[in-house]
Amino acid sequence: MATLSPMSARPRPFRLEARAIDWRLVALLLAYPFAFKLAHMAASPWGGAHFFSLWYPAAGVRLALLWRIGARFTPVLIVEECLIQSLTGTILPGGPEYLNQLGGVARAPAAYGLMIALARFIERRSRSELAIAPMPFGLAAVLAPTLASFTAGFWEWQWPGVSSSLPTQPVATTIAAFLVGDLLGVLLIAPPLLWIGTRDEGTRRLMPIGRGRAIEAASVFAFGWLLAWGLARVEPQIAITPVLIGAIWAGLRCGRLGAWIAIILSAAIILPWSAPLSASATRFALHMGLAAMAIATYLAGSFAEAQIRAREDIARRDRILFQAERLKTLRAMSVAIIHEISQPLSTLAIETRHLFALSRDPQPDPAEMRESIELVDRKAALLADMVRRLRSFGGRAVDEPSPIIVGQMLRDCAGMVGGEARSLGCTIRLPPMDARLRVTGHEIELTQILLNLLRNAMLAAPGSTIEIGVESRADQVTIHVANPVPSPTPDYGGMGIGLLVARAIADAHGGTLTRDIAQGRARASLSLPRTEPSHD
């Protein structure tokens, strides 16, 4: 099944034992320490007295890489992070607290690896909604920073190393600050990185956004920021709440792309704003708000795309259902079809024998011969035409929507049920029709509806005249199929599965299918848009 977000892309596992060296993996692993260090340094403006940073992009880089290449590379990342931190002097080899500091560096990637392994395990084994993308990634994105922050909190409490002032600070603050920083880093950095890195076309594909929609989402988002700007002067701690709503709206309307733009723009405003602030509470509130925005907006974007995909999925399944229904109709019509075929076949058999006899005649009559040959030719063409019609009707191929001449389609349909009509003693009356009258759609599916309506009418009233009517208006064409109903009127409460399918086809063409009974006649009416293709 198609995946719903970049996080769901189950990467082909990288294999160390593979015969050829995976240079992509090697490059990623070699680049990682530098990317990590850069992201680590980018976090410093948001540091505090007793916490490292309220926005830690290095966590995002780490999570993205581990999610992509698999948790079993955790030890490699631990070694790399320890090396780069030692080499750049963040921790001092040989110093009195070196081992403790090494542990302080290693505990975060270890926690991340553990939680990613857990999330992947759930994705593989669980049958609950947690296993459906993008939930496993969401789990990892929240669980990994959580475990890392708690580990760090208790570690520092037990073996203070980073800052000597820490023991005097509440453990909870350390944990919360760590958590907010990592969460923000993960949510802002990892999804775009994974999207860039994915090779899965379905995952890469973003929802197409129309100009109107983009303007609408941008307006809502900008209005949110306008409100936030006003609020910031009075109540900075709740200032970004309106932006939260605006960003979620952008995600809902424009999918993941809208969500990312909203999140990145918000981060681009909030992070520089909070960096110079001295009030911890406001910084906390802003970063927490941004984290909440990132989670909610991202989910909204994924949700919007999932809905579109679900709709596409349903449309595809509908087509399969329509085809199954067509085959059912064909089976029901098979007796009539045999009749339709055996008729010309009888003529063919008689005429070929005749020709055979003539060929042995020393002086065959040329006129007689020509007559027979013409007849054979005509019957063969008729059979070929019938076979073509039936084949396309029963075939798997879904034709592209195309302009259809209504009159021609109705004549074809009446022809296809002709044999059955005869056996039921029904007459099908076709009105004279304007040849220019066209609709756009899937001809085979529309034929299916009409066959269904005609057959239902004939079965409901054997021996009667089935009237086909066509009504055209500026923007729509309505085809009526009417049959007399014996009184008292039988119960037509259920429309049968065939008519349910017919109705679904009509819907898919932007049309309607209705039924009414009046003055002793049951009438089904199929309305279709007159020229426009129906699929928007």
Add this chain to the structure above:
Amino acid sequence: MTDPADPAIIHVVDDDPDLGRAVARLLGRHGYRTQAFDTPRAMLAAQADEPAHCLVTDVMMADMDGFAFAERMRAQDPAVAIIFMTAWPTTSSAVDSVRRYGGLDYLEKPIDEGRLLAAVAEGARWSRQRRGALARLAPLTPREREVLHCLAQGMSNKMVAAALSLSPKTIEDHRAAIVAKTGASSPAALIALVREASGTEG
């Protein structure tokens, strides 16, 4: 198969005119005088002008179905043999075609030519016989027919007289008239004539 000087007349009815004409031509090549019709109505009209010996008709037709057509045909001319052909054979209609509608055969399309020819030959012979018998019986008075009917059941003159409450002498007079009009002199010939006329003697 048929006398070239006096060919049997076969009418073919099918609402597929090509098939009707093909069947008619096929029979024509085997020495019959044939004519094809698109609708039963057209054929019924023609039957009044020149009665056919045998009728080959489709069962499923838009205008009138083959069985209803056969009933009309029988009412109009009891001496015509009817052969049904259908592209939609079912057991029940096959049984009905013979038992209820007096069909001689029930042919599936595409048509088995040999079987069609055999059925038509049999039908033509049966029809000529019945038509001849009916013609011989035509001059009889109603009373003579009653007497003939009893004689054909194997009754003696005395038994017939008792059954019809007439004197044996009167019965003898009727019998002489019957023999004179039909030319069937022996009791066996009388029985055969009655059978032929009723269509039970093929």
